[in-house]
Amino acid sequence: MIPLDELREVAEIITDPVRLRTYESDGLTYHRATPGVVVLAESAEQIAAVVRLCNVYGVPFVARGSGTGLSGGALPRTDGVLIVTSKMRRILEIDLPGRRAVVEPGVTNLAITEAVREQGYYYAPDPSSQQICSIGGNVAENSGGAHCLKYGFTVNHVEACEIVTPDGDIIQLDRMDPGYDLLGAFVGSEGTLGITTKITVRLSRTPESVITVLAAYDDIEQGGQAVSEIIGAGIVPAAIEMMDALAIEAAEAAVACRYPEKAGAVLIVELDGPQQEVERQFEQLKEICRGAFELRVAADAAERAAIWRGRKSAFAAVGRISPAYIVQDGVVPRTALPQVLAAIDRISQEHGIRVANVFHAGDGNLHPLVLFDDAEPGAGERAETVSGAILDLCIEHGGSITGEHGVGVDKSRYMPKMFTDEDLDTMQLVRCAFDPHGLSNPGKVFPTPRLCGEVPGVRKGVHPLVEAGKAEQF
Numbered sequence: 198m199i200p201l202d203e204l205r206e207v208a209e210i211i212t213d214p215v216r217l218r219t220y221e222s223d224g225l226t227y228h229r230a231t232p233g234v235v236v237l238a239e240s241a242e243q244i245a246a247v248v249r250l251c252n253v254y255g256v257p258f259v260a261r262g263s264g265t266g267l268s269g270g271a272l273p274r275t276d277g278v279l280i281v282t283s284k285m286r287r288i289l290e291i292d293l294p295g296r297r298a299v300v301e302p303g304v305t306n307l308a309i310t311e312a313v314r315e316q317g318y319y320y321a322p323d324p325s326s327q328q329i330c331s332i333g334g335n336v337a338e339n340s341g342g343a344h345c346l347k348y349g350f351t352v353n354h355v356e357a358c359e360i361v362t363p364d365g366d367i368i369q370l371d372r373m374d375p376g377y378d379l380l381g382a383f384v385g386s387e388g389t390l391g392i393t394t395k396i397t398v399r400l401s402r403t404p405e406s407v408i409t410v411l412a413a414y415d416d417i418e419q420g421g422q423a424v425s426e427i428i429g430a431g432i433v434p435a436a437i438e439m440m441d442a443l444a445i446e447a448a449e450a451a452v453a454c455r456y457p458e459k460a461g462a463v464l465i466v467e468l469d470g471p472q473q474e475v476e477r478q479f480e481q482l483k484e485i486c487r488g489a490f491e492l493r494v495a496a497d498a499a500e501r502a503a504i505w506r507g508r509k510s511a512f513a514a515v516g517r518i519s520p521a522y523i524v525q526d527g528v529v530p531r532t533a534l535p536q537v538l539a540a541i542d543r544i545s546q547e548h549g550i551r552v553a554n555v556f557h558a559g560d561g562n563l564h565p566l567v568l569f570d571d572a573e574p575g576a577g578e579r580a581e582t583v584s585g586a587i588l589d590l591c592i593e594h595g596g597s598i599t600g601e602h603g604v605g606v607d608k609s610r611y612m613p614k615m616f617t618d619e620d621l622d623t624m625q626l627v628r629c630a631f632d633p634h635g636l637s638n639p640g641k642v643f644p645t646p647r648l649c650g651e652v653p654g655v656r657k658g659v660h661p662l663v664e665a666g667k668a669e670q671f
Contacts, residue, residue: 198233199254199278207250208243211235220279223266224326227523227577228606232259232273236280241359241367241394244280248392249365251278257636260392262302262331265324266338267512267524268605270387270641280392282333288312289395296400297356302333302393306340309398318400321348324601325509333393339385341601343436343508344467346559348401350601352384359395363632367394382627387603388638390631404469407435408479409501412464412489413457417441417554419488420462421534424558426485427466428531432478437559438465438508444515444553444566445507451514454507457491464489464558465508467501511555512566519551519568521577523584526602527591529561537590541565544590550576550583562600563591589614604642612644 204210211217212234221229233256238244251258257277264271273279286303293316298309306327309320323342324330330340336358341350348354357371358380370380383390414420420439427437440448442461448454456463466482468475486492495501507514515522529537538554545552553566565587569580588598588611598604598611612621625643629635 198276199250199256201234203250204234204236204247204278207236207246208239209237211237220261220264220273220281223261223264223269223271225267225269225524225605225607227521228269228272230273230275232279233275233277234279235273236278237284238280238282239284241361244282244392244394245361245365245367247278247280248361248363251636252363252365252634255634255636257639259638260333260337260388262334262337263305263326263329265326265330266334266603266605267526268338268387268599268603269607270338270603270605270638271334272606272641274639282392282394283331285333285394286331291400293318293400296402297397298400299395299397300332301395302331302336304332306330306332306335309400313400314403317403319403320354320398321401322351322354325512332396332398336384336393336396337386337388338601338603341557341562343438343465343505343557345601346437346557347433347435347469352381354399354401355380355384355396356399357397358383358393360391360393362391363634363637385603386628387605387642389628389642391637404435404475406472406475407467407469407501408475409495409504410466410468410479410482410486411456411491411493411495411504412466412486413460413491413493414462414464414489416461417538418535420464421538421558423464423486423488424534425531427482428559430481430485432468432481434466434478434559435469436465436467437557439463439554439556439558440465440508440511441554443518443551443568444511444555447514447516447518447553448507448511450517452506452510454503454510456507457493460491463507465504508555511553512564515553515566515568518553519570521569521571521580523567523569523580524602525563525565525567525584525587526599527563527565527588527596528600529563529591529594529596531558531561533594533596534558534561537563537594540590541587544583544586548579548583550579552583552587557600560600561596563587585611606641609640609642609644612642 261271282302285301290299551568556563569576
């Protein structure tokens, strides 16, 4: 471990065992580890100095923002340094003519929109935790949100990043750089390629018109059919979200969202854009949603917020109906939604584990909440089994094990089910190019150390892709 006196010369640190427990997990509390030491960084220079010390002593390091991640991506190392960026929360520059803002990694997602709202702009990616999640974490996980159907994920709204490399250098990655798309590789790399210290984000103009609709159905199958018809009609809403009866129950208990009683599912559809286009789409939407037993249309911003309140609170709300839960993040083709949801229900009943379904219906991004009582012997293991079976379902139907939460430590063992050994080796070659000593957030994303490994040293022997002339190993 690094001598604590050397760390104290660089930045504020935490070593008290009780305070260290604050950082033992991210939002996925099922995985826990107490960090060896915590560094509360306030600048890129401090982070670079800490990383250089880690290289000198061969100590692994993990970056952490607000700690709202849901895949164990910020799970610390007991033998390493946790570098926390939550104190770096300045908005450094707002360039409205250029539609750009430059922010530090600890700035919360919603704070960017609040800073430019009165000027008619906003920041489009909107994770449900946007009030507290940090932009640095959003970059690490390539976060999405309810409106990613129309507007895309974080990677579509980041123009540049200043990063501290795993060697401790401060460099700039810009979308306009010639050659390899290093910025594209970095966004979504889950802290394995370095630490973000400054982000330039793209600002969007506030839409001229917004219409938010809530449609209540007797069951989730009817709602799923409506989703297919909406997309089939050529409508691309800003958002299409769905919640099942159990998720609605939790949201009612938590925030009293007052969704229609006895709804088996609710569908939230938001249309935005030029007024004439939105009005035309709204008329189509009403016809498509004719099977709903209740249709609510928000009359103003307050009613729009009320409709969204239940959906935005869904993850935290399940704490009202279950002592513990695991949230998953699989993706399936929209056409497979009915079969997959039916299979999830069957698996839930077989194992005696309740599952509340919340999902970005427009792009098939499922967020099943696997509920269990952690005081009950064996319940956690059964919940893990159900959680894994859901990911298997996603893969079987041509989907993915993650849409926006990342792989982290939680899903790394499923990577070989999606990718071949050659695929995983190729990914590790990219990681090794950035982090040849394997110190930057080791143990995440990949199931085993296939190339550089979790200890210093490069894979012995020539990689098959290098031998074939298809890749270059540095």
